[in-house]
Amino acid sequence: MEAIRRYWCKAIEHLDGPLLTIALVILGIGTATVYSATYIGLSRMGPQAVNLLIAFSVMWMVAQVxxxxxxxxxxxxxxxxxxxxxxxxxxxxxxxxxxxxxxxxxxxxxxxxxxxxxxxxxxxxxxxxxxxxxxxxxxxxxxxxxxxxxxxxxxxxxxxxxxxxxxxxxxxxxxxxxxxxxxxxxxxxxxxxxxxxxxxLHDYQRKRILTLIDPTSDPLGTGYHIIQSTIAIGSGGIIGKGWLNGTQTHLEFIPEKHTDFIFAVFSEEWGLIGNLVLLLLYLLLIGRCMMIAANAPTLSSRLLAGAISLNFFTYAFVNMGMVSGILPVVGVPLPFVSYGGTALVTLFLGLGILMSIHTHRMLVKK
Known part of the structure; x- marks a missing residue:
């Protein structure tokens, strides 16, 4: 048992507990939301489990370096x-x-x-x-x-x-x-x-900007995404309709509901309260990342950690903005919530770099 304990301590010594915990909570919310968005057919959950395994492995390996x-x-x-x-x-x-x-x-x-x-x-x-x-x-x-x-x-x-x-x-x-x-x-x-x-700009990009100003100008075309996502967000009200009970989601009105527009699914099911909780979690995640950046011992570490920290903010801000009709639709996933492999691995790679900077800081001679 002592050998197992030592091996376990060695395996996790370069993982930052607070940062990993917050990310896992958001990831749990994301997994439940992806399941709700695709629960009629579970074909997405198997590949997502593989994506998570790869992402965790990449994070752990990078954190050791x-x-x-x-x-x-x-x-x-x-x-x-x-x-x-x-x-x-x-x-x-x-x-x-x-x-x-x-x-x-x-x-x-x-x-x-x-x-x-x-x-x-x-x-x-x-x-x-x-x-x-x-x-x-x-x-x-x-x-x-x-x-x-x-x-x-x-x-x-x-x-x-x-x-x-x-x-x-x-x-x-x-x-x-x-x-x-x-x-x-x-x-x-x-x-x-x-x-x-x-x-x-390309024609479709100009249409997205014009649609942002007036989505009803093309309700069945370029404006469809924004109209349906804002309806879903509004229909969630204060407390939401409950998990697996989103009508806009399960009647297939929301496009790309498990990827770029998953925030609309979450908002419909958990309402304003759920959104505030999710925002708080993102603030805690970014705050922890910025603490790591502030305590980094070298210029390169501070620059790298600060950029990765604010990039998490950019992901969340742009995704929530486009889904709620504040920003044009540009195809940015909601971090740790949207379904996907490449983006998830990239996000966990960023977490691994932050953990490396934090846990190796005492080894750097000042």
Missing amino acids: PPQKLLRFAVPLYVLGVILLLAVWLFGIKVNGARRWLHVGVTRIQPSEIMKIAMPLMLAWYFHKHEAALRWRHYATASMLLLVPVAFIIKQPDLGTAILVLAAGFYVIFFAGLSWKVIVGLIAAGAAAAPFAWTM
Whole structure:
């Protein structure tokens, strides 16, 4: 028994208890909601169990690796990601009008998912390398490192993933000391360039923005998703209709109900109270992540942890915003709740990096 206890303690010594507990609670809510959204046929639950096993394994393995060693993978992972994005652009698989996938042997991968982790890792390594004498040219170079893969992802087109990768990279640049004056200037420049950017959007992307303003302009087309999701959220009321009792869900009115629009399913069944509980859990998760970032011993660790922390916020904010009709529909999953494999592994990989930074902090010489 003593040998088993020692082995168990060794296995979990690099896992952060509070962070893992909060993530597991949200994951439990997500699993119950996915079951409710697909309970007529349980075909989704088996693959989701496999996804969870892979995600937990990735998190555990990454948590064992010191942050200094993780940084060694920054440049190779970033270069690999850009090469794969270029390959997608040249000869990727086209599905529903979007070229996002690449055949690799017997399976296919979505290289843009790699950049969600490769981007903050690369920029954290870059700023750590030039920590002693940061100049404007370093911020400019970092911006170019960020914009190149984002441009490839927008070209696919995959606006949702592009937003997440752009946010992850921007957070690193911001935490590295980017001036508020520059940020305000960029916002002003972006606003001035909005008319030009509008002409660069795809037709379906322009329709999504126009639908956000008036969903009833195309109630059976581009406005259908927003109309049905807001009906489901509103019908949940204060306390909701109860688990497995969502009428909008089980009468098949909500599209993509187990993935991008799962928040509408949750809201209908658990109402305003359930939403407040879920928001509180996300706040606790992000708060714990930010505590880890604040206590990180090196610049690279702080930048990386801060970017991953706020990326969880971006996931949740964009998903809840689009489902409730505040933001355009861009295809971003609700973290630890939506069904899916690649996004789930990416999220748990982020948790693993945070745990590595936290549990190895005492080993770094200050």
